[in-house]
Amino acid sequence: MNPELQGRVFPPAPPYLVGREKVREFSRAVFATNPINHDPEAARAAGYADVVAPPTFAVVVQEATLAQLLSEPGAGIDFSRVVHGDQRFSFSRPIVAGDELTATLTVASVKTLGGHSMVTAESNVVDAGGEHVVTATSTLVVRGDE
Amino acid sequence: MSTAPTLESLSVGDVVAGGSFPLTRDSLVRYAGASGDFNPIHYRDDVAVSVGLPGVLAHGMLTMGFAVQPVVDWAGDPARIVDYQVRFTRPVLVDPVDGAVVTVVAKVGAIDEEARVARIDLTVTFNDQKVLGKAQARVNLA
Numbered sequence: 001m002n003p004e005l006q007g008r009v010f011p012p013a014p015p016y017l018v019g020r021e022k023v024r025e026f027s028r029a030v031f032a033t034n035p036i037n038h039d040p041e042a043a044r045a046a047g048y049a050d051v052v053a054p055p056t057f058a059v060v061v062q063e064a065t066l067a068q069l070l071s072e073p074g075a076g077i078d079f080s081r082v083v084h085g086d087q088r089f090s091f092s093r094p095i096v097a098g099d100e101l102t103a104t105l106t107v108a109s110v111k112t113l114g115g116h117s118m119v120t121a122e123s124n125v126v127d128a129g130g131e132h133v134v135t136a137t138s139t140l141v142v143r144g145d146e
Numbered sequence: 147m148s149t150a151p152t153l154e155s156l157s158v159g160d161v162v163a164g165g166s167f168p169l170t171r172d173s174l175v176r177y178a179g180a181s182g183d184f185n186p187i188h189y190r191d192d193v194a195v196s197v198g199l200p201g202v203l204a205h206g207m208l209t210m211g212f213a214v215q216p217v218v219d220w221a222g223d224p225a226r227i228v229d230y231q232v233r234f235t236r237p238v239l240v241d242p243v244d245g246a247v248v249t250v251v252a253k254v255g256a257i258d259e260e261a262r263v264a265r266i267d268l269t270v271t272f273n274d275q276k277v278l279g280k281a282q283a284r285v286n287l288a
Contacts (some may be wrong), residue, residue, distance in 0.1 A: 022180075029180035030211030031167055034219060052224050055283075056211040060181055080197075084206050086280075088231035094224040137231075 001117040001142055002076045003110050010072075010105040013064035015128075020097040022060075023053045030054050043096070050097035058089050058125065062136035065105035065123040077119070077142055085118065086139040092132045100128040108137070115144025150222050153287040156254050156264055163216035163252040163266075169204055169238070170245040177208040191242070204238040204246065209277060213250050213270045217283045220252070228263065228286045233279035238272045248272045255282060262288035 020040065027037035032054040035042035043051045070079050095101070108120040123136045151162070174188045183205055186193040194202050210232045218224050240246045248270060255267035268281035 026180045029173075029177040030208065030215065032212075032215050032218070034224075036224065046223065054211060055214055055218065055224065055227050055230050056207060059207050063182060084234055086231065086233045087207065087210060088229070090229045091225075091227065094227075 001110060001112070001119060002074055003112075005072075005075055005107045005119065006110045008107045010065060010068045012102050012104045013068065014102075016061045016064070016101045016103070018053065018061075018095055018097050018099040018101065020051050023051045023057065023095075023097045026057050026060065027051075027054055030056060040097075048094075048096050053095040053097070055089055055091070055094070057095055058091075058134045058136045059087070061095070061101050061103050061125055061134075062123040062138070065103045066121060066138060066140075069105055069107070069119070069121055077140075081143045083141045083143060084138065085141045086120075086137075088137040090135045090137075092134065095133060099133070101125050101133060103136075117142040117144070150226065150287060151220065153257060153259065153262055153264060156257060156287075158254050158257060160254045161251060162254060163220040163250075165212075165216045165250050167212050167248045167250065168245055169208075169240050169248060171202065171240055171242055173245075174202065174204055174208070174240060177205055177211075181205070181207060183207065199237070201239050202242070204240050204248075206232075206234040206237075209238055209248060209270065210234075210281075212248075213268050213278065213281060214283050216250055217252050217266050217268070217285065221285050221287075226286045227283055229284035230282070232268075232281040234277075235279040236272070236275055236277040238277050246272055248277065252283075262286060 103123045120139045251269045256265040266283045270278040
């Protein structure tokens with residue numbers, strides 16, 4: 001992996017519009033049964049504009065930025081050797097249907113450990129007003145030759 | 147909306163939530179569609195075996211996704227989850243016939259009185275072995 005990637009900031013990914021049915025579909029997939037995740041009335045009663053996404057839905061928004069990193073020609077990342085090591089989400093607020101979110105990836109660190117490389121990528125997600133929603137951080141391990 | 151737990155009512159070590167999640171191959175296909183992660187190691191045995199795995203695995207992000215749900219329900223409002231992190235340490239093999247059952251136990255790991263945040267530590271196991279390391283959700287109980 002190219003060590004000069006460290007500190008690189010990628011261009012913002014195209015905005016992601018959070019759909020109500022997508023939130024419901026994702027909620028079912030992660031066994032989220034709370035009415036706030038499925039029923040707009042329940043969500044409004046709880047003070048939200050629309051159905052609320054489960055915490056890890058942020059990965060769907062983050063994905064476009066990881067694709068930028070993995071497809072970067074100069075990165076030297078062999079996708080077939082990538083293993084997801086760690087994942088973290090730090091929230092300012094939950095994601096709600098109707099949000100238009102823009103994610104920007106920064107390569108926080110690149111490390112080599114034995115034959116393996118590790119890249120930590122931080123995707124900063126903001127809403128249409130530019131306010132922070134969530135930072136999604138992934139550490140990807142790229143296995144070396146065995 | 148359920149009432150929030152109070153920080154004062156918690157002690158380190160208290161079990162606050164938990165659950166048992168039966169996964170089938172259908173669960174993996176459903177998560178693939180919902181998340182957009184179509185890596186074939188999560189639905190094709192031949193591909194999984196060709197890359198040295200014993201068989202089809204659950205998406206790590208699926209396990210991370212459901213493991214926090216008991217904590218979200220306990221907290222009462224998803225906005226109280228201010229931070230959630232995991233390390234993927236072991237795969238969850240999902241048998242085509244029998245599926246896989248993943249168990250979650252959520253305990254109070256630490257209490258930050260000043261920030262009004264409880265750190266909830268998740269023990270997530272499959273076949274009596276932990277599949278996530280350092281699985282922690284920070285819950286704001288201000």
